[in-house]
Amino acid sequence: MIKLTNIRKAYNQGRDNEFWALNGIDLNIEPRRVTALCGPSGSGKSTLLTIVGCLARPTSGRVHLKERDLSGLPERFLTDVRRSTFGFIFQQFNLIKGLTARDNVMLPAYPLGGDWRALHARAEGLLDTLRLGHRLSSRVEWLSGGEQQRVAIARALINDPEVVIADEPTANLDTALSREFLTILENLKQQGKTILLTSHDPLVIESSVVDTVVTLRDGRLVEGK
Amino acid sequence: MLFQPAIIALLLASAVSVAMLAAASPFAWELIRHWDISSGSERQLRLERRTYLMSTLLTFVFATQLVALLLFVFNADKMAVMFVGAMCAVGTLNANAFGFPALIAQIVVFFLAAAWLVLNQADSRAYDYPLVRVKYSLLLGILPFVALAFGLQLEYFLHLKADVITSCCGSLFSGDAKTLSGDAAAMPPRPALALFYGTLAAAIGAAILHARKLRGGYLVAASSALAFVAALIGILSFVSLYVYEHPHHHCPFCLLKPEYDYQGYWLYLPLFAATAAGLGVGAVQPFARIASLGAIVPDIARRLSWIAATGFAIFAAVATFMILQSNLILLEN
Amino acid sequence: MKTWIEKQKALIDFTLSSLARRKVKNLGMLLVYTLIVFLLASVMLFTHALRREAAEVLKNSPEVIVQRMVAGRHDLIPPGYLEKLGRIRGVQKKEGRLWGYYYDGVVKANYTLMAPSAEAPAAQKVADGKIVIGAAMARARGLATGNLISFRSYSGRLFSFTVADVLPHAAELISADLILMSEADYRAFFDIPAGYYTDIALSVANPQEVRNIAAKLAEALPDSRPILRDEVLRTYESIFNWREGIVLVLLAGSIFAFAIFAWEKASGLSAEEKREIGILKAIGWETGDVIKMKFWEGALISLTAFLLGYVAAYVHVFRFSSMLFEPVLKGWAVLYPRFELTPVVDGFQVATLFFFTVFPYTVATIVPIWRAAITDPDAVMRG
Ligand SMILES: Nc1ncnc2c1ncn2[C@@H]1O[C@H](COP(=O)(O)OP(=O)(O)O)[C@@H](O)[C@H]1O
Ligand SMILES: [Mg+2]
Numbered sequence A: 001m002i003k004l005t006n007i008r009k010a011y012n013q014g015r016d017n018e019f020w021a022l023n024g025i026d027l028n029i030e031p032r033r034v035t036a037l038c039g040p041s042g043s044g045k046s047t048l049l050t051i052v053g054c055l056a057r058p059t060s061g062r063v064h065l066k067e068r069d070l071s072g073l074p075e076r077f078l079t080d081v082r083r084s085t086f087g088f089i090f091q092q093f094n095l096i097k098g099l100t101a102r103d104n105v106m107l108p109a110y111p112l113g114g115d116w117r118a119l120h121a122r123a124e125g126l127l128d129t130l131r132l133g134h135r136l137s138s139r140v141e142w143l144s145g146g147e148q149q150r151v152a153i154a155r156a157l158i159n160d161p162e163v164v165i166a167d168e169p170t171a172n173l174d175t176a177l178s179r180e181f182l183t184i185l186e187n188l189k190q191q192g193k194t195i196l197l198t199s200h201d202p203l204v205i206e207s208s209v210v211d212t213v214v215t216l217r218d219g220r221l222v223e224g225k
Numbered sequence B: 001m002l003f004q005p006a007i008i009a010l011l012l013a014s015a016v017s018v019a020m021l022a023a024a025s026p027f028a029w030e031l032i033r034h035w036d037i038s039s040g041s042e043r044q045l046r047l048e049r050r051t052y053l054m055s056t057l058l059t060f061v062f063a064t065q066l067v068a069l070l071l072f073v074f075n076a077d078k079m080a081v082m083f084v085g086a087m088c089a090v091g092t093l094n095a096n097a098f099g100f101p102a103l104i105a106q107i108v109v110f111f112l113a114a115a116w117l118v119l120n121q122a123d124s125r126a127y128d129y130p131l132v133r134v135k136y137s138l139l140l141g142i143l144p145f146v147a148l149a150f151g152l153q154l155e156y157f158l159h160l161k162a163d164v165i166t167s168c169c170g171s172l173f174s175g176d177a178k179t180l181s182g183d184a185a186a187m188p189p190r191p192a193l194a195l196f197y198g199t200l201a202a203a204i205g206a207a208i209l210h211a212r213k214l215r216g217g218y219l220v221a222a223s224s225a226l227a228f229v230a231a232l233i234g235i236l237s238f239v240s241l242y243v244y245e246h247p248h249h250h251c252p253f254c255l256l257k258p259e260y261d262y263q264g265y266w267l268y269l270p271l272f273a274a275t276a277a278g279l280g281v282g283a284v285q286p287f288a289r290i291a292s293l294g295a296i297v298p299d300i301a302r303r304l305s306w307i308a309a310t311g312f313a314i315f316a317a318v319a320t321f322m323i324l325q326s327n328l329i330l331l332e333n
Numbered sequence C: 001m002k003t004w005i006e007k008q009k010a011l012i013d014f015t016l017s018s019l020a021r022r023k024v025k026n027l028g029m030l031l032v033y034t035l036i037v038f039l040l041a042s043v044m045l046f047t048h049a050l051r052r053e054a055a056e057v058l059k060n061s062p063e064v065i066v067q068r069m070v071a072g073r074h075d076l077i078p079p080g081y082l083e084k085l086g087r088i089r090g091v092q093k094k095e096g097r098l099w100g101y102y103y104d105g106v107v108k109a110n111y112t113l114m115a116p117s118a119e120a121p122a123a124q125k126v127a128d129g130k131i132v133i134g135a136a137m138a139r140a141r142g143l144a145t146g147n148l149i150s151f152r153s154y155s156g157r158l159f160s161f162t163v164a165d166v167l168p169h170a171a172e173l174i175s176a177d178l179i180l181m182s183e184a185d186y187r188a189f190f191d192i193p194a195g196y197y198t199d200i201a202l203s204v205a206n207p208q209e210v211r212n213i214a215a216k217l218a219e220a221l222p223d224s225r226p227i228l229r230d231e232v233l234r235t236y237e238s239i240f241n242w243r244e245g246i247v248l249v250l251l252a253g254s255i256f257a258f259a260i261f262a263w264e265k266a267s268g269l270s271a272e273e274k275r276e277i278g279i280l281k282a283i284g285w286e287t288g289d290v291i292k293m294k295f296w297e298g299a300l301i302s303l304t305a306f307l308l309g310y311v312a313a314y315v316h317v318f319r320f321s322s323m324l325f326e327p328v329l330k331g332w333a334v335l336y337p338r339f340e341l342t343p344v345v346d347g348f349q350v351a352t353l354f355f356f357t358v359f360p361y362t363v364a365t366i367v368p369i370w371r372a373a374i375t376d377p378d379a380v381m382r383g
Helices: A045-052 A075-085 A101-112 A116-129 A145-157 A175-190 B005-034 B042-082 B089-093 B099-125 B132-158 B180-186 B189-213 B217-244 B263-287 B296-325 C002-021 C023-059 C081-085 C135-141 C183-190 C207-220 C229-267 C271-282 C287-319 C323-330 C347-373 C377-381
Strands: A002-011 A019-029 A034-038 A060-065 A086-089 A163-167 A194-198 A212-217 A220-224 C064-070 C073-075 C091-097 C099-104 C109-114 C130-133 C148-152 C158-166 C178-181 C199-204 C224-228
Touching: A002 A045, A019 A045, A019 A220, A034 A045, A045 A163, A045 A194, A045 C377, A075 A086, A075 A101, A075 C287, A086 A145, A101 A116, A101 A145, A101 C002, A116 A145, A116 C002, A145 A163, A145 A175, A175 A194, B005 B042, B005 B132, B005 C229, B005 C347, B042 B089, B042 B099, B042 B132, B042 C229, B042 C287, B042 C347, B089 B099, B099 B132, B099 B263, B099 B296, B180 B217, B189 B217, B189 B263, B189 B296, B217 B263, B217 B296, B263 B296, C002 C023, C002 C287, C023 C229, C023 C287, C023 C323, C023 C347, C064 C207, C081 C091, C081 C199, C081 C207, C109 C135, C109 C183, C130 C135, C135 C158, C158 C183, C178 C183, C199 C207, C207 C224, C207 C229, C224 C229, C229 C347, C271 C287, C271 C347, C271 C377, C287 C347
Parallel strands: A034 A194, A034 A212, A086 A163, A163 A194, C109 C178, C130 C158
Antiparallel strands: A002 A019, A002 A060, A212 A220, C064 C073, C064 C199, C064 C224, C091 C199, C099 C109, C130 C178, C148 C158
């Protein structure tokens, strides 16, 4: 599904504080499976996610999405790929305050210019399946942590992506909510989504939902499961 | 005469345009030198981000130029009351040697800007931005024209004196005048009519052919340019006569006056739009063979061809309508 | 095309809600913006209406007025002078006129006194002992139709007149200080013997010939001074434009300040706004989309401010008689009309005004908008 070849990523290139966050990563992400990236803080997990998810371009190396080479694409086209292929769930949820749950869910679809009414229906459907039907028109800052994360999940799914990417999804959740998240993950996997997440929460890494664990250290791969 | 609101506005628009393009040109130069789409280096990422600023700026500058062209003509018409002998924009523009050159420069800038925007459109739809170097080189090429247009306008307005006696459309566009425009006005109606409808039909035909079969892209551009010239000759030699219902008043500017219900705008807006679109079809042709533009150039060229065909058709229809409405009879039978 | 429209609709929808979420900041911007438009629009509408009014006055005046000069000063036209003019080709009509000024010590104001033309229709004639007065004068002296008023003439005699009529308010600028009286009264009041006139009015049919006629006049009667209507019109036009331009230049400071204000507002994004743009970029908005969204924001603010400011200025100038300009205008004349100016809206002027307000705003905000829009999409992953 996604193939990374010798990916390197530098920050502050050419300056005194130049820092190579990724140092030659080769990785193959299988379709319809759950892959977890683990490793200590600062090892480059999030950076790798941004490259896989087309949020950023590698400094060198190649990214292939189903045979298509994405390495040299400018932002405009990377964004195009991103919004049709990937859905993102962030650690901080990153919802927009002051907007309702439904408006937040619909946001990723705005630049696509689809039919407004169909979009409404889709957003409401997604929130319903995530048991948030009664919270449609509540502003997101009034929701509990677990509810906020479910809104974020609904937002990640609004454009019906093939791949869902989650950065430290359980870092802000207690055990009960983390388990609930794993159940949702299980459902998504059953729907045929490819899932890539980072975590250093043993609850996630050792869970049966996760098919592959990849460990990173200092921007390099360490071992596989 | 500088302290007139419209003049201040025009000069401001021009000056800001020149300043913006001048400020953008070092960046354009950097883009031309260091652009490397396959690289993921931070410099490339920075350059890429900058292209957004450049596109936005240039779209803005060129939109300003378009509005400025309209405002310039409108202002010239309004100011006619201030000059002895001026009845319309012609008199104002003739009040010193810089008036008509300033207008022509403004028109040239308009067409260049339109061509640039078409290229920009094509480029930003292709995944590898194949025209970046072309676009920004062209930008550096357009800058002198914009600066020239500004310079001419400044000279024109600086030298505008209310007490000069100027000559107006009556003398400039009379058939006896020994000028290019005089010759155009003197053209007898029958051949002028044939030339007018002939070239317009050719331009419309070429555009439709290209839109349907994607053949003859350069032909669209050439025939549009020809149609533009023929249309202006036609307006000078007979369309204006029909509108004014006067057998000797050959003026392309009085048409824009409120006395004639601003009919000229119905002629000029479609004509300029169609010509710009037609020239745009030509502008993208050299790049039709670039792989990433393979599907994009035909798509853009097709749309532009439709615009050109529609514009010329509207122009021809409006002109014909004016002729039929008129009480003047130039051609017996 | 349909997706394009849907997309713009979605962007506008988001923009509206985002404007509403930052009410205070945006209302501040809107207020300043509206104020600038209001100020400029008031000046423009006011001068434009004045110019129109002046042109209206001149429209009914003769193409050429001939004055006689003695020792470089304007003097009466003696009997026989009209005949000496002889026939000049192109002159349709020539006629002696009686008019002049009278200083009224009571209200400390100058009136314009005129005798209607001998050929005027009967309805416009004024009977002996009667006068027709302008509305401003009626106001200043508290006169109404039927009232009696006396003036002391320059010869010291007292004359009494009955007000036969007050001229209508419309186009007050023309007639504000006007007094019409019969020819006989006029001659008696100013001691002008029969056969003498203050000047001569010529009507010319073809405007192209006015210059030639003036040249011929100067040749035939070297002591005459022809005044051309077009010349006056031209002078007026350029004086008004010049005034308007000067005011604009004076206001340039405020336009500039406004542009800086807009720049600052646009670049001083709050942490919250920056975070929002970062989120949008991360979830699939592109730099171009953010720029478009911001463009819509600017357009909505501009249009609202423009409409509000322009309407306010319109009401100010045409309903409230340019109240705010009153201190400046007061000094001009006691009988200065009450400015129920005829409302005129001119497309060209609106375009110019649009230019002076929206253009600086846009120029000032382009770079800050771009800066905000290029926020890295992966920024939200850090911190
Ligand atoms: N924009 C940036 N500029 C400079 N350094 C960065 C930037 N983003 C990440 N880094 C550095 O790259 C390294 C990897 O970061 P990250 O991928 O976030 O690690 P993880 O998610 O595994 O904690 C860290 O040392 C971090 O400081
Ligand atoms: Mg991280």
